[in-house]
Amino acid sequence: VVFDRVAALLAAALPDAQGGALLSVGLPLAAGSVAGLFAALASQPADALLTLTNEEGATLGSATSRLAAEPRLALQGLAPRGLFAMLLSSLQFLIYTRLRDLFGVSKADLTLVWDALATIQAGPIGR
Numbered sequence: 001v002v003f004d005r006v007a008a009l010l011a012a013a014l015p016d017a018q019g020g021a022l023l024s025v026g027l028p029l030a031a032g033s034v035a036g037l038f039a040a041l042a043s044q045p046a047d048a049l050l051t052l053t054n055e056e057g058a059t060l061g062s063a064t065s066r067l068a069a070e071p072r073l074a075l076q077g078l079a080p081r082g083l084f085a086m087l088l089s090s091l092q093f094l095i096y097t098r099l100r101d102l103f104g105v106s107k108a109d110l111t112l113v114w115d116a117l118a119t120i121q122a123g124p125i126g127r
Helices: 002-013 021-053 060-069 071-075 078-102 107-122
Strands: none
Touching: 002 021, 021 060, 021 071, 021 078, 060 071
């Protein structure tokens, strides 16, 4: 969702660059970086809690209490984690968009496939 929104905003902001090589590479890298950063921010508190539970003798309750007492621990390690997520996400979205373009698959095609799979998973209508 974040990737698609950021990509649409960037494409609208750069209408003259549509179809250019720079935009076909730069857009997924930039939008993927933003999506990766959002993912890192969203999962950071849970990752901090997991890290605290991995300490010797720690339980989920003690880790939660420690995190509540020291909220700054929730941000510990955010910078490298954010950079790592930005790098991986941007490269994954670059590969995704290049393969999608290579095979001529549109976003509407992908939506159609997901809708069909959801219908199959839901089962017969008469149930």
